[in-house]
Structure formats: structure tokens, C-alpha cells
Amino acid sequence: MAGFGDPHLTAVNASGLRLAVVGSRWHNHLVEAMISRALVAAKECHVQDVAVHRVAGSLELPVVAQALLRTYDAVVVxxxxxxxxxxxxxxxxxxxxxxxxxxxxxxxxxVGNGILTVESLGQARDRAGGPESVEDKGFAATVAALDAAVTLRALAG
Incomplete structure (x- = not known):
């Protein structure tokens, strides 16, 4: 954790946007926590249409996200x-x-990148958004993706 520069993302009004969340099955207990937090973020951002999909591992995330981007406004991996x-x-x-x-x-x-790339299981726990975590990457990646989608919608007019 860098400990500095955090933009402290807060909910945006993303009503009307469609969101997909894709999580890997490796370290399932941590990814489940991140998915849960991603869904909380989507709700706080007023997103009604949210789909959740699972894949075997992190290498499979991009190809599934690519397919989902054909019909969703934003994807979180x-x-x-x-x-x-x-x-x-x-x-x-x-x-x-x-x-x-x-x-x-x-x-x-x-595509909100919520893939934890860490040195240890402890570092992953610290970032997964669980009760004892100091960071919440599932929430943050979701808000970042929705914030960008809102900006793109505004740019499109």
C-alpha cells in the first residue's frame, strides 16, 4: 500500500448504466468479499442492472470482460x-x-481493475474489503469504472 495519493472515491450517479462484475475462483473467500463490496458500490451508485460472473482464474478475466463489454457500459474484474x-x-x-x-x-x-497483485495472503486480506481490511479494492474498482462510464456518457452527449 502506497499510503498516499488515494483519491477517496465516493459514489457517483450511474443510474441507467449496466454493470458486469467478473471474479476469479482462486482465493475464493477473498474474491467473494470483493464481489460483495462491488455490489455495495453499484447500489450506492444507483445501478440497477448488475450481472455477476465467475471464471477459473485471473488469466480468464480479460476475455470474459471483453465479451461483457459488448452489452454492458462498464465491467469490473x-x-x-x-x-x-x-x-x-x-x-x-x-x-x-x-x-x-x-x-x-x-x-x-x-474496466475497473480490482485484481490484487500481492506478495502475501496477508496483503491480499488487507485489500479485499473484509471486516479487518484497510483497503476496499472491490468497492474502489467499481466506483472508478462507473465514474469513467458516467464521464463517457456525458462526453457522448
Whole structure:
């Protein structure tokens, strides 16, 4: 956690927008907490149409998000990648980040990146939005995506 620069995102009025949330099944208890917090954020932002989908792991998040961006105004991807003893962590993190960025730009629609890329299970717990967490990435990623979708809607007139 950087501990500085947090924009302290608050709910925006995203009524009328459609949102999809996609979570991985790895570290399911943490991702479930993030999904729960994403749904709270959607409700606080007045989003009525929210779909939740699950995929096996973080590598599968971009392709499912890409499909969802065909019919949703914004998508939030949620997952947990914890560094292990091999370079697999680096490859997964790089691929997922590049994939999420590419599909958002290709679709011209926001993808909230709530994928925790951490060194330990403790760091993941600290960010997952649970009762003892100091950060709430599911909520923050959702508000960020909806905020961008509201801005894009305003730009479109």
C-alpha cells in the first residue's frame, strides 16, 4: 500500500448504466468479499442492472470482460494473484493487466481493475474489503469504472 495519493472515491450517479462484475475462483473467500463490496458500490451508485460472473482464474478475466463489454457500459474484474516461488506471478500479472487495458481501449468502455497483485495472503486480506481490511479494492474498482462510464456518457452527449 502506497499510503498516499488515494483519491477517496465516493459514489457517483450511474443510474441507467449496466454493470458486469467478473471474479476469479482462486482465493475464493477473498474474491467473494470483493464481489460483495462491488455490489455495495453499484447500489450506492444507483445501478440497477448488475450481472455477476465467475471464471477459473485471473488469466480468464480479460476475455470474459471483453465479451461483457459488448452489452454492458462498464465491467469490473476481481481476482487475487499472490507471488510464489516462480516467475509465474510476473507473467500472470503482466498478461492480465495488458489484457484488461487492451479490451477497455478497444471497446471504449471502462474496466475497473480490482485484481490484487500481492506478495502475501496477508496483503491480499488487507485489500479485499473484509471486516479487518484497510483497503476496499472491490468497492474502489467499481466506483472508478462507473465514474469513467458516467464521464463517457456525458462526453457522448
Amino acid at each position: 476481481l481476482g487475487v494473484v499472490i507471488r510464489g516461488e516462480t516467475t509465474h506471478f510476473d507473467h500472470v500479472c503482466d498478461a492480465v493487466t495488458a489484457g484488461v487495458t487492451r479490451i477497455a481501449l478497444d471497446a471504449g468502455r471502462p
